[in-house]
Amino acid sequence: MSKIINNNLIEINKKINFTKLISKLSLKEKDINYIKSIFNIDNIKIINIDLLKNILNKLNYIIIEEFNDNIDKLYITLKKNNNIDYRPPIITLIGHVDSGKTSILDCIELNNSINNEVRGITQYIRSFKVNYSDNKNFIFIDTPGHESFVNIRNNCIKISDIIILVISVDDILKNNIIDKFINEILYTNLTFKLIIIINKIDKINDFNSLKFKFENNYNSIFKNIDINYDILYLSAKYKKNIDLLINNIKSKFNYIDLKFSKENIAYGIVIESYIDKNMGPTAKIIIKDGTINVGDLILFDYFFCKLKLIIDNNNKINSANPLNIVKIFGLPTLSKIGEKIIILNDIKKIKNIISYRNIIKNKNNLYINKYNDFLNKNKYNLNYIIKTNSIGINDAILHSIKEISNNNCNNININILKIETGILKKDDIYLSLNSNSELLLFNVKIDLNLIKLINNFNIKIKSYSIIYDLIDYIKYSIKNILSLEEKSNIEGNANVIKIFNINNSIIIGCKLENGVFRKKNNIKIFRKDILLYDGNILSMKILKKSVNEVNNNTEFGISINKNNILIKEGDKIISFKEINE
Ligand SMILES: Nc1nc2c(ncn2[C@@H]2O[C@H](COP(=O)(O)OP(=O)(O)OP(=O)(O)O)[C@@H](O)[C@H]2O)c(=O)[nH]1
Ligand SMILES: [Mg+2]
Structure with missing residues (x-):
């Protein structure tokens, strides 16, 4: 259904009832007559979008059809002048991790910024302008190669005039890698010039056979999708053919709309x-x-x-x-x-x-929350609070987590309670405590004042400076839970609700969440993915009565013979069938 958000903002669907629309907009009689005369419509009730757009544009209304395209549409609607000045082309380098994108740009920029990056991996966008003596300026954008950054890459691809796909000689026969990047380009931008760089040619002896193999393989692909491209062979390490690249870019100026x-x-x-x-x-x-x-x-x-x-x-x-x-x-x-x-x-x-965008966002969030509620039943939760030093990293982390959630965890929820750019605050620690979440820091330092608090509350906290390590850690946590489930014949799981330390044993008050607990079971006690206890049950009681089995969401107590002070309320206990059963 189309609707009027307010007087000059209209959300429209494929078809719209014109009579209703103008009555809601309370257009003046003279405007209605104007519209009708211009568009030659008299008794029309339902009109199509294009016609409506023309009409409303003329009356200075803003039309928002698709949420994501607003800016483009606004720009086109409001643009006044024909373009007369020349802007530098935007050139984006994309390609697999370690293909040499940053190294190539370093040769161009002639400052060795690769040394500033942790382990040389690009984790942020780098952009810079190069001025050449013949007044030809370029804007270069360096993107990270890792899968996590696909959203950022797509955004850069969208605004680029020239895209340089960098392929390392190590990858030239890895079709899945190359296809992935070609698809990324093709799905996001159709008006670009493409340059393919085969980099690290210093690493091979038989150049001709390499060239033959690659071109044979990829000519056929590009033939089908009707795209022109040039292939350049480079060695960033030895600065070989960098000038060829610059000249190639300059040669494309005449074919790009740079006004x-x-x-x-x-x-x-x-x-x-x-x-x-x-x-x-x-x-x-x-x-x-x-x-x-x-x-x-x-x-x-x-x-x-x-x-x-x-x-x-x-x-x-x-x-x-x-x-x-x-x-x-x-x-x-x-x-x-x-x-x-x-x-x-x-x-x-x-x-x-x-306000329009917020309406749409809230509507979407409502659905997402409902969907999550539905999915959340009977699942393990891995809760994280993530603090980073850059908003681009947040996007990349969220993207990776989404991928992990889609692919790996059948009954594990990865809940990101908060992902935020900025320093670690007391509030984050309290939130972690109250929500049983782990704190993951990315290039964020811990203030000395907070360390005591973290230790007191036994908060689990990890610091990273490489995004892939952070992602790997989350994957590892999931794997731990999954492997437990697969291998060990889980019979039930319970939550720790109270702890009593008596002499040399510990009595744990539990609430059964799923399945059964038998006295002969082995149990493992976890805090998130950390194993706190692995062993047997000494005694099991409901109230004061000893029992051999507990089921049906009951509260019960077990004793274990180790005085494990680490165990606390909120920890999870999993019971397993005996090995020789
Ligand atoms: N032998 C050789 N090594 C190269 C060449 N170009 C880059 N390298 C090396 O390849 C590694 C990765 O180079 P980067 O420029 O960081 O690669 P990247 O594509 O920017 O990688 P991400 O930012 O992680 O996506 C580094 O160790 C470089 O020294 C080259 O032409 N020849
Ligand atoms: Mg890089």
């Missing part, structure tokens, strides 16, 4: 997002059209701000256009990488759009 107008409504994309020590939430942006000025109102996905400061290469500037990559300040919160931004100096319009 923009400084007068147009400005729109662009967030390429980096982080918290600046002095200025707070900050975004690095690439502008695709128009001019942004200090004081402009800039719309992000769910918030807007007045631009306080624009910095280009450490210099304060008052306005920027597609010739600059700039940092902007004054944001109330962090934006997502890849988020599209638009300058709309109309606070009413901006608020309308944000």
Whole structure:
């Protein structure tokens, strides 16, 4: 159903009842007559979207059909001038982990930024502008190769004029890897020029046979999808054929639409997002059209701000256009990488759009929550609170976790209670305690004051500087639970609700959640994936009566002979059939 969100924001479906629409919009008689005369419609009730769009555009209404495409549509609707200036092309390098993307860009940028990265893995987007003497400027974007960063990569691909797919000689016959990246490109952008780089040619002796193998393989694929591309053979290590690459890029200038107008409504994309020590939430942006000025109102996905400061290469500037990559300040919160931004100096319009987006988001969240409730029954929960130093990392982590959840865990819930960029706070520790969650830190330091708190509460906390290690840890935790389930004939699981330490034994008050507990069972006691106890049950009682078996969600007590002070309320006990049974 189409609906009017408010007076000038309309959510429309495929067909819309025109009479109803204009009555709801309370258009003036003269406007209705105008519409009818222009579009030659008289008695029409249902009109199609395209016609409606034309009509409403003429009346200065904003039409939002698809949530994700708003900015594009707004831009097209509001764009005024024909493009007259030239902007630098945006060139994005994509390719498998370790194919050499960063090394190639290092050769181009001539500063060895690879040394600044932990183990040389790109975990953030890097973008920079190169000026050549013949006034041909390029904007390069380096993307990470790991699967987790697919969303960020897609956002970069979307705005690129030239895409460089880097393939290492080690991977040239790994069709699954190459296909994956080709698909990523093809599904997200259809108006780009493609360059394929085979990198690390210094590693092979028989160059001709390599060339033959690769080209034979991939010519056939590209023939079917009707895409032009050039293949260049490089060695970033020995800086071989870098000039060939630059010339190849320059040769493509004439075939790309690089025009923009400084007068147009400005729109662009967030390429980096982080918290600046002095200025707070900050975004690095690439502008695709128009001019942004200090004081402009800039719309992000769910918030807007007045631009306080624009910095280009450490210099304060008052306005920027597609010739600059700039940092902007004054944001109330962090934006997502890849988020599209638009300058709309109309606070009413901006608020309308944000409220519309929130309506849609809440609607979606409601469904997601319901779905999660449905899925959550009888499952193991792995709860995490994640703090990072970059919003791009958050996206990548969430993406990976989604993949893991889809593929690996039948009855394990990975619950991310919070994923946030910023320092570790007391609140995070309390949340971890109350929700039985593990704290995962990515490039976030722990303040000395908090260490005592963490130790006191026995909070499980892990620090990472490599995203893949963090993801591997989550995978490992899942594997632990799965392997337990598969191998060990689980009979039941219970929660620890109270602990009594008596002499040399420990009595654990439990509540059975699923299955049965038998006195002869072996049990394992876990806190998340950490094994605290593995052994047998000494005695089992319901109230004061000894029993051999417990079932039906009963509360019961067991004693074990080890005074394990680690066990506490909230831990999980799993009972297993005896091995020789
Ligand atoms: N032999 C050889 N090694 C290279 C070449 N180019 C890069 N390498 C090495 O390959 C490794 C990975 O290079 P990177 O440039 O970090 O690869 P990347 O594609 O940016 O990797 P991610 O950012 O993780 O996706 C490093 O150890 C480089 O020194 C080359 O032309 N020849
Ligand atoms: Mg890299």
